[in-house]
Amino acid sequence: MKKQILWMVAIFFFLNVSGQNKLNWINELPYITDIPDPFLMNNGSRVSNLSDWMKRRDELKEKFQFYEYGHFAPTSPVSVVSVSPDTIIEYGKDRMIRRVVQLKTGTEGRISFTLNLFIPGKGQGSFPVIIDGDLCFESLQKRLTAEGLLSLVKRGYIIAEFDRTKFAPDENTRVKEGNQLNQNFDFGAILNWAWGFHRTVDYLLTLNIIDKTKIGVTGWSRGGKTALLAGAFDDRIALVAPNCSGTCGSGPLRFVDTGGETIDDIATVFPYWFCSNFQNFLGINRDKLPMDQHSLIALVAPRAYLSTNGLKDTWANPRGTAQAHLAAREVFVALGVQDKMGIFYANTGHDHNIDKWIALLDFADKVFYGKTPSYDYDSIPFVGLNKAYSWSAPKKLF
Ligand code: GTR
Numbered sequence: 574m575k576k577q578i579l580w581m582v583a584i585f586f587f588l589n590v591s592g593q594n595k596l597n598w599i600n601e602l603p604y605i606t607d608i609p610d611p612f613l614m615n616n617g618s619r620v621s622n623l624s625d626w627m628k629r630r631d632e633l634k635e636k637f638q639f640y641e642y643g644h645f646a647p648t649s650p651v652s653v654v655s656v657s658p659d660t661i662i663e664y665g666k667d668r669m670i671r672r673v674v675q676l677k678t679g680t681e682g683r684i685s686f687t688l689n690l691f692i693p694g695k696g697q698g699s700f701p702v703i704i705d706g707d708l709c710f711e712s713l714q715k716r717l718t719a720e721g722l723l724s725l726v727k728r729g730y731i732i733a734e735f736d737r738t739k740f741a742p743d744e745n746t747r748v749k750e751g752n753q754l755n756q757n758f759d760f761g762a763i764l765n766w767a768w769g770f771h772r773t774v775d776y777l778l779t780l781n782i783i784d785k786t787k788i789g790v791t792g793w794s795r796g797g798k799t800a801l802l803a804g805a806f807d808d809r810i811a812l813v814a815p816n817c818s819g820t821c822g823s824g825p826l827r828f829v830d831t832g833g834e835t836i837d838d839i840a841t842v843f844p845y846w847f848c849s850n851f852q853n854f855l856g857i858n859r860d861k862l863p864m865d866q867h868s869l870i871a872l873v874a875p876r877a878y879l880s881t882n883g884l885k886d887t888w889a890n891p892r893g894t895a896q897a898h899l900a901a902r903e904v905f906v907a908l909g910v911q912d913k914m915g916i917f918y919a920n921t922g923h924d925h926n927i928d929k930w931i932a933l934l935d936f937a938d939k940v941f942y943g944k945t946p947s948y949d950y951d952s953i954p955f956v957g958l959n960k961a962y963s964w965s966a967p968k969k970l971f
Contacts (some may be wrong), residue, residue, distance in 0.1 A: 596639045599853045602861040608827060608900045610964040611868045612907075623970050626908070630872055634806065636864045641821070642802060643760030643848035645768055651678040651776045654685070659696075662719055669726040670696045678772045679740075686739040688773060689713075691722060691732045692782060701730050701787030701941055703814075703933065704773055706737035706766060706803075707796040707925070721927045728934055731782065735773055737792075737799055741765035745845045761847040763799050763821070770803035774810065787811055787941050789877075791933060793925035794889070795846070798822035805872035812877040812940060814933050816925045819889030821846070823880040825866050825897040826859060828961045833890035835859075870901035877913040877940040878905075881929040884954065885922040895953045896961040903966040913940055915950025 612620040612629065620626050638644045654675040662669050670692040677685045689708070693700060705713060713722050713734050726732055741762040770790055777783045789812035792800035797818025804813025815822050820834040829835050837855045840847060854862050870878060880898060882891050898916050905914045917932040938944040 596635065597863070599858060599861055602863060604857075604860040605863070606827070606860050608825065608865050608867055608897070608962040609863060610962070611864075611871050611900075611904055612964065612967055619967060620970070621967050626970050633864060633868045633872060637802075637805075637869055638764075638848075639850060640854070640862055640864070641761075641847055641851050642764040642767075645764060645771075645806065646760070648775070649678045649680070649772065651676055651772050652682065653776075662691075662723060664720050664723055667723055667727045668695075669693055669723050672696075674776075676772075676776055684739060684769075686735050686769065688776065689734045691726045691734075693726050693729055693731065696782060698729075698782065699784045700782060701784050701789065701937065702777055703730055703732050703789040703791055703812075703937070704770060704777070705732065705734045705796070706770055706773075706790075706792050706799055708734045708736035709738040709743065710793065710796070716925070717927050717930065724927075725930055725934055728938075730934060730937070733773065733777065735769065737766035737769045737796065740769035740772075743795070761845060761851070763795070763802055763846045764848075766796075766799040767803035767806065770799065770810075771807050774807060778809070785809075787937075789814060789933075789937060791816055791925075793817055794819065794822075794923065795843075798846075801869060801873075804876070804878075805869045808876070810876065812879070812937055813873045814879045814881065814936070816881045816929050816933075817883055817886050817889050817923050818880065819886070819894070821866065822889075823866060823870060823882075823897060824890040824894045825900075825961070826854075826862060827865055828890075828893040828896050830887070830890050830892040832887040833893060834888050865897065865900075867897040867900035870897065871904035874905045874908050875910040875913065877936075879915040879917065879933060879936045879950065881917045881919070881932050883921040883923055884918050885920070889923060891918065892955050892958065893961075895955055895958055899953070899958075899960070900962050907966040907968075907970045909969060909971040915939075916953065917948065917950060918954050 614629055615632050620629050654677055657673040660671040672690040674688045788810050790800040790804050790810050791814040793816045797815035798821050801815040801822050804810045820839050826836050836859050905911045915936050919928050935946045939946045
């Protein structure tokens with residue numbers, strides 16, 4: 574009997590101590606109406622040095638997984654099924670190679686996906702690579718035309734595209750069919766798509782033609798949300814460039830401008846993009862979320878980040894995106910890497926056209942090779958934009 578009591582006391586203490594680290598359920602969370610302080614740690618103290626920030630990064634990662642996207646499945650080996658014979662694509666004096674690789678990964682190799690590689694010139698060298706996961710929308714050869722794509726590749730970049738929906742369907746089948754990765758339903762499609770980016774990076778890192786220090790990711794809209802999440806969680810990715818990613822991407826959850834997509838809109842129409850816990854944060858509960866998208870952007874630092882946007886892309890909240898950007902910039906400044914961060918607005922709507930790709934490669938040339946771009950990547954085209962936060966960054970952390 575005495576033994577039993579001792580055990581109960583031990584279990585009680587264990588639960589209490591371990592409980593201090595668990596994340597709060599909604600009724601325990603305070604309302605925060607401006608953009609939450611990324612430097613405020615779970616224990617109530619503020620980040621004051623680099624090692625605090627590294628701890629805070631882990632706390633933020635856990636919050637994004639617990640409240641919004643779900644938890645990443647463990648990694649899984651990627652194997653090559655086949656590599657197609659190269660196709661040469663030429664325009665005038667320029668040429669690139671198209672190589673199609675079939676890969677498989679996941680439990681028992683159940684996930685099959687195709688990676689299209691567009692390689693500069695004769696394919697000799699080690700090149701930076703930009704990965705795009707939106708083959709499900711339309712191939713880049715169609716979207717940008719083969720000539721347009723070549724105009725990018727000839728700048729010395731490999732462009733790699735795959736279909737992220739091979740990792741989870743873009744439909745509300747989550748509960749019905751489960752998922753290729755695991756049977757734990759605490760995940761959303763965006764998370765699994767991001768996991769697909771990570772497996773693509775695994776494969777690319779095995780290739781000699783890849784400069785392993787210069788891996789970038791991009792994607793459009795829901796694909797942009799995915800690229801941001803993938804980049805925020807994977808330090809092997811040197812440049813994270815979401816395009817027109819809007820709400821739950823580079824656009825904040827609070828501070829949604831008139832006509833922009835709210836949490837209620839996105840979580841109602843696309844519940845399966847997120848973990849189920851996210852549904853608790855609709856209506857006024859939005860302000861109970863202890864984090865916002867600026868902190869996801871901040872996880873990219875000290876690596877490079879660019880968000881490309883359309884001024885007329887109202888649904889994607891271009892103005893709020895600037896507010897989140899400025900809040901995230903506080904972290905880049907505190908880490909001394911503000912030059913690694915940029916924002917670009919085209920005078921267009923919701924697209925991922927060649928202009929945005931050129932902006933991306935110009936920015937990549939800047940952060941990878943120190944070239945001076947012709948565009949000011951710090952320029953915010955909104956007059957009288959109000960600051961969406963009242964906290965300030967700690968003194969420099971580097
Ligand atoms: C919209 C959705 C947006 C955006 C877009 C897209 O319907 O509301 O968040 O992701 O789809 O992916 O094209």
